[in-house]
Each structure stands twice: as structure tokens, then as C-alpha cells.
Amino acid sequence: MDLKTGRPNHIEDALTNLHTGQWFTWTDSSNKTYANLQLTEKVGVNGNLVDNPVTELPSESAVNAKLKELQDAWDAANS
Amino acid sequence: MALTRLGLNQSINLASNVTGTLATGNGGTGATSFTAGITMADTWRLTTDFSGAADPISSNLEQNDDASFEDIGTPMSVSSGIFTFPETGKYYITATFQTYNPTSQTSCDIQYTVNNSSYSTGANCRSMVAATSYNAISTSMIFDVTSTTNCKVKFVTGSGGTIMGNSGYNGTHFQFIRIGDT
Numbered sequence: 001m002d003l004k005t006g007r008p009n010h011i012e013d014a015l016t017n018l019h020t021g022q023w024f025t026w027t028d029s030s031n032k033t034y035a036n037l038q039l040t041e042k043v044g045v046n047g048n049l050v051d052n053p054v055t056e057l058p059s060e061s062a063v064n065a066k067l068k069e070l071q072d073a074w075d076a077a078n079s
Numbered sequence: 080m081a082l083t084r085l086g087l088n089q090s091i092n093l094a095s096n097v098t099g100t101l102a103t104g105n106g107g108t109g110a111t112s113f114t115a116g117i118t119m120a121d122t123w124r125l126t127t128d129f130s131g132a133a134d135p136i137s138s139n140l141e142q143n144d145d146a147s148f149e150d151i152g153t154p155m156s157v158s159s160g161i162f163t164f165p166e167t168g169k170y171y172i173t174a175t176f177q178t179y180n181p182t183s184q185t186s187c188d189i190q191y192t193v194n195n196s197s198y199s200t201g202a203n204c205r206s207m208v209a210a211t212s213y214n215a216i217s218t219s220m221i222f223d224v225t226s227t228t229n230c231k232v233k234f235v236t237g238s239g240g241t242i243m244g245n246s247g248y249n250g251t252h253f254q255f256i257r258i259g260d261t
Contacts, residue, residue, distance in 0.1 A: 006211035012128040016241050020131025022138045029126040029246040044137040049159050
């Protein structure tokens with residue numbers, strides 16, 4: 001999100017609103033694009049590492065749609 | 080005892096001009112020697128945002144790799160979110176969590192084990208602010224690491240807002256400084 005206003009503008013804004021927990025990671029954390037997105041194998045739950053319950057990456061269009069949804073909601077709340 | 084200020088380029092000859100026992104200073108234990116102060120310091124950080132709970136934070140962790148950073152001594156090691164200390168000693172541990180939109184309470188812990196099995200909360204901090212707001216919360220503890228095999232730490236978040244990570248700077252990050260012997 002925009003660090004000054006809080007308006008969602010980054011792919012991670014969408015991803016963190018699609019599922020909770022550490023379900024995704026990057027092949028290159030300094031270049032966070034959809035092409036570099038991948039699932040984590042395990043997530044930490046109640047002190048244990050368990051298989052990531054998210055088994056399929058969301059489509060790029062679904063990620064973009066979620067980001068637009070967040071932006072529209074932010075714009076409506078801040079207009 | 081009168082004290083005389085040393086002039087430029089003057090020094091005290093400890094070998095011939097001092098009698099008796101020198102006072103211990105700067106953590107030194109010997110009469111004529113000093114030990115180093117900080118022998119280990121390290122910083123790790125979260126590189127990627129996530130929302131909700133994580134116990135432990137197990138992925139998207141990296142040692143600080145900024146050009147400005149250089150660890151001291153042997154660094155921490157981490158496996159699946161469990162941090163292992165390089166040597167025994169007393170460690171000052173700080174955890175800073177950068178949060179976004181924690182409209183419900185976001186609880187963050189430093190948890191420790193002394194038997195490499197069961198964990199207790201050693202330090203906690205909480206965040207709850209207005210929607211679409213940022214917050215940074217921090218907590219710390221001193222951990223007497225008597226065994227590198229059994230004494231470990233992990234970082235845990237409860238449900239709430241987004242925990243923010245970044246690979247370019249220390250957002251959510253964890254610091255370890257060895258401050259003395261066990």
C-alpha cells in the first residue's frame with residue numbers, strides 16, 4: 001500500500017487479503033511480481049509446521065481483481 | 080592524589096610506572112587485560128507481508144543484507160522459524176513488528192524454550208488501531224542461553240491485521256545481542 005496514505009497499491013495488499021498466514025513467498029523478494037509468486041510448503045500453526053492449506057496459486061486476474069476491490073473500497077471510504 | 084594532565088604525545092608506561100593491582104574495567108577480568116564488550120550482534124527481518132496468525136513465523140525470513148549492516152561474531156541460524164544461538168550467554172533480544180490495518184487486536188510474542196520442546200512467552204506486544212492505519216510495536220527480553228541445543232526462540236503473531244515485511248529495510252525485524260556470559 002501507499003506508505004503515506006495507506007491506499008492499497010501493491011500485489012501483497014491483494015495476497016494478504018486472499019488468505020491468512022504465510023501462504024506465499026517469492027522467488028525474488030526484491031522483485032515482487034506475479035511471475036515470482038509461489039506457495040510456501042509449510043505454514044506455522046499453533047507451534048507446528050503443517051502443510052500449506054492453500055494448494056493453488058490464485059490467478060493473476062484474481063489477484064488484480066482483489067487489488068481493485070481493495071482500492072475501490074479505500075477510495076469510497078476516503079472520498 | 081594529585082592528577083596531572085598528559086600532554087600531547089605523552090603516555091603512561093604501565094610496565095614501569097604502575098604499582099599494585101589495576102582496577103577491573105570494561106568487563107575485563109584480569110589486572111592488565113580487557114575483554115571485548117559486544118561479541119555477537121545480529122539482525123533478521125521479515126521480507127514479505129502476511130495477515131493473521133503465524134506460530135511460528137517460519138518463512139520469508141532473511142538476515143539483514145543491507146550494505147550498512149555487518150553482524151558481529153557468529154550469526155544466528157534459523158530453521159523453520161526456530162532460531163538457534165551460536166554460543167551460550169545472556170542475549171538481549173528485541174522484536175519489532177510493523178503492522179497495517181490491525182482493527183482487531185494483533186498480538187506478537189517472543190517465545191522461548193529451554194528444553195528444545197515446550198515454548199513459553201517471554202515478551203509480548205499488541206497492536207490495535209483504526210482501519211488502514213500503520214503501527215509499529217516492539218518488545219524485548221533478556222534470555223540466559225545456557226545451552227545452544229535446548230535454548231531457542233521463535234516469533235509468533237496472533238490473528239489481527241497485516242504484519243509487514245520488506246527485503247529492503249528493517250520493517251518487522253528481530254535483533255540479537257550477546258551482552259554477557261551465562
